[in-house]
Amino acid sequence: MLRRCRPGGRPGGRPGSRLRGRPIAVLAVLGCVASLAVLPSTAAAADTIRDNQQWILNMMNVPAAWQLTRGGGVTVAVIDSGVNPDVSDLAGSVVTGPDYTGVSTKPSNPDWGVHGTWMASLIAGHGHDGGDSGVIGVAPRSTILSIRVIPDRSDPHYGRYSHEREPDIQNSLAQGIDYAVSHGAKVISMSIGYSAPNGAVKQALAGAYARGVVVVASAGNSGAPGGTSDAGQAPESFPADYPGVISVGAVNEAGTVAGFSSDNLSVQVAAPGVSVPAQGRDGQYWWVSGTSPACALVAGVAALIESRYPDLAPSLVATALTSTTTDRPAGVYNSQVGFGIVDADAALAKAAKLAHDPPAPAG
Numbered sequence: 001m002l003r004r005c006r007p008g009g010r011p012g013g014r015p016g017s018r019l020r021g022r023p024i025a026v027l028a029v030l031g032c033v034a035s036l037a038v039l040p041s042t043a044a045a046a047d048t049i050r051d052n053q054q055w056i057l058n059m060m061n062v063p064a065a066w067q068l069t070r071g072g073g074v075t076v077a078v079i080d081s082g083v084n085p086d087v088s089d090l091a092g093s094v095v096t097g098p099d100y101t102g103v104s105t106k107p108s109n110p111d112w113g114v115h116g117t118w119m120a121s122l123i124a125g126h127g128h129d130g131g132d133s134g135v136i137g138v139a140p141r142s143t144i145l146s147i148r149v150i151p152d153r154s155d156p157h158y159g160r161y162s163h164e165r166e167p168d169i170q171n172s173l174a175q176g177i178d179y180a181v182s183h184g185a186k187v188i189s190m191s192i193g194y195s196a197p198n199g200a201v202k203q204a205l206a207g208a209y210a211r212g213v214v215v216v217a218s219a220g221n222s223g224a225p226g227g228t229s230d231a232g233q234a235p236e237s238f239p240a241d242y243p244g245v246i247s248v249g250a251v252n253e254a255g256t257v258a259g260f261s262s263d264n265l266s267v268q269v270a271a272p273g274v275s276v277p278a279q280g281r282d283g284q285y286w287w288v289s290g291t292s293p294a295c296a297l298v299a300g301v302a303a304l305i306e307s308r309y310p311d312l313a314p315s316l317v318a319t320a321l322t323s324t325t326t327d328r329p330a331g332v333y334n335s336q337v338g339f340g341i342v343d344a345d346a347a348l349a350k351a352a353k354l355a356h357d358p359p360a361p362a363g
Contacts, residue, residue, distance in 0.1 A: 049134055049277055049285055055253050056272040060297065061326075062138055065344035071139025071303040072363025073310070076123050076187045077180030078296075079173065081155075082113030083120040083146035084281035088128035089135045090120055090144065097179055099148040100172035102164070103157035110282065111154040113146075117281035118288050119191050120144045122296040123303065125279060135279045138300025138344065139307070141363055145185050147176040150192055170198035173239070177204035181211050186306040189299035190217040191292035193237035202242060209244050214306065214314045216246045216299040218291035220262035223336075233335060234262035241266040246302070246318050249337050250274065250294040255327050257336040261291055268322055270337035271297040301344045307363035308348060309355040320351040 057063055075095070084107070085094035096107075105112050124144045125137035149172045151158050161169075173194075180188050181204075188208060208215055220237035240247035241264075250261040250273020257263075258274050273294035275287045298321070305317050312320075324347045325340030333339055 050132075050136070052275075052277045052287075053136065056276060056297070057136075057138075059253075059255065059272055059326075059341060060138070060301065061343045061345040062301075065301070065304055065348050068348055069304050069307045069363040071124070071142035071300070071307045074139065074142045074187065074303045074307045074363070075145050075183075075185045076139065076142050076189055076299055076303050077145040077147055077176075077183075077185035078116055078120045078123065079147045079149055079176045079180065079188060079190045080116035080119055080192060081150050081152045082107065082148040083116045083144055084113050085146070087117060087121070087279050087281065087283050089125040089279045090117070091128070093124045093126060093142070094120065094144045094146055097145050097147040097183065098175075100175050101148055101151050101161060102168075102172070103151055103155065103161050105151060105155050105157050109156070111152055111156060113148070113281045114152040114154065115191070115292065116146060116148070118278040118286065119189065119292060119296040120146065121279040122276065122293055123189060123300045135277060135285065138297055139303035142300070142303045142307070145180060145183060147179055149173050149176040166194075166196070167198065167200075170194060171200050174198070174200035174204040177201065177208055177215075181208050181213055185213060186310070187299050187302045188213055188215045189296055190215070190239055191290075191295045193218060193220045193240060195235065195237070197238050197242070201239060205239065205242055205244065209314055212311075212313060214246070214302045214317045215239070215244065216248060216295055216302055218295035219247045219249045219264070219267045221260045221290050221292075222262045223258070223260050233264045236264060236266065237262060244314065244318075246298065246321065247338070248291060248295045248298045250289075250291045251327075251337060251341060255341060258289070258291075260289070261294075261336065263336045265335050267335055268318070268338040269298060269325060269342050270294065270327075270340065271342050298342050301342055301347060304344055305348060305351045309351045312351055312355050316354045317351065320347045320354060324350045 125135035222234035328340040
């Protein structure tokens with residue numbers, strides 16, 4: 001059975017659903033604002049997973065985009081807490097990169113790669129048992145490059161990590177970006193956030209743009225009361241607030257901005273981020289909420305574009321995403337959902353116009 005939890009660890013669910021399990025700590029890094037709170041679950045039947053995914057895929061118009069591409073030939077770097085390559089719905093689709101955290105937690109530890117595995121499944125999940133069971137990601141034929149730069153808060157060494165100097169911690173992110181670029185990533189997905197900018201990270205991002213890499217980040221989960229500034233907007237979160245990064249806010253099934261989603265001027269687009277089914281590093285299925293899953297879903301759409309139009313510049317990929325949204329706010333833009341909810345099929349059509357070249361073979 002899938003489990004759901006609102007940010008902050010308070011469980012909820014449909015009437016009559018059984019809720020069991022213990023809360024998992026929220027992922028955080030020195031003021032990290034890209035966080036998730038979820039509850040563990042028992043395994044769900046295949047049709048239950050796909051049924052719970054349909055509103056997400058339909059809201060983003062993903063099935064229509066799959067008529068053109070499923071992301072083949074594209075590597076998406078998930079810079080996060082690590083990805084378990086052995087879970088059923090990611091088997092054969094994960095390349096494991098370096099661990100820059102400086103902690104000695106082994107990948108076999110059940111608290112290693114919790115958050116990162118969820119995110120990877122939303123991008124490149126391909127299901128199992130012939131693909132008809134489990135989670136299917138937005139770009140199910142893409143490859144995940146897992147780069148670990150942050151431990152989950154439940155990691156046994158998180159306490160020591162959290163006392164490291166902030167420049168050292170952010171230098172790990174810069175190293176992760178550089179590694180992703182040098183090892184063929186066309187898209188970088190970062191469902192993490194820091195409270196301050198860093199020169200090394202900004203330089204690494206400049207290198208990514210120069211090499212044609214699309215960078216997507218979560219806007220942050222500081223939209224709840226107490227998380228906003230006196231001016232009414234949430235504090236800035238980096239890397240979402242760096243120039244050139246596609247910053248993603250979260251909406252619910254009704255298309256309404258999620259209460260936790262950070263409201264600030266970095267937000268460019270929105271995607272589902274409330275009760276999103278994902279596969280965990282334990283192989284079980286979870287409902288996850290936050291701007292983290294919203295970021296991963298948009299990174300999947302970017303992978304579809306890169307698969308079909310591999311030479312399209314990052315700025316034009318951003319244009320394709322932001323100019324074709326649905327549920328565009330009054331006045332075209334606002335700081336909660338940016339330009340609106342990403343539409344994968346329309347973004348691909350816009351990318352075709354921007355590319356001015358014959359598309360790559362279907363991926």
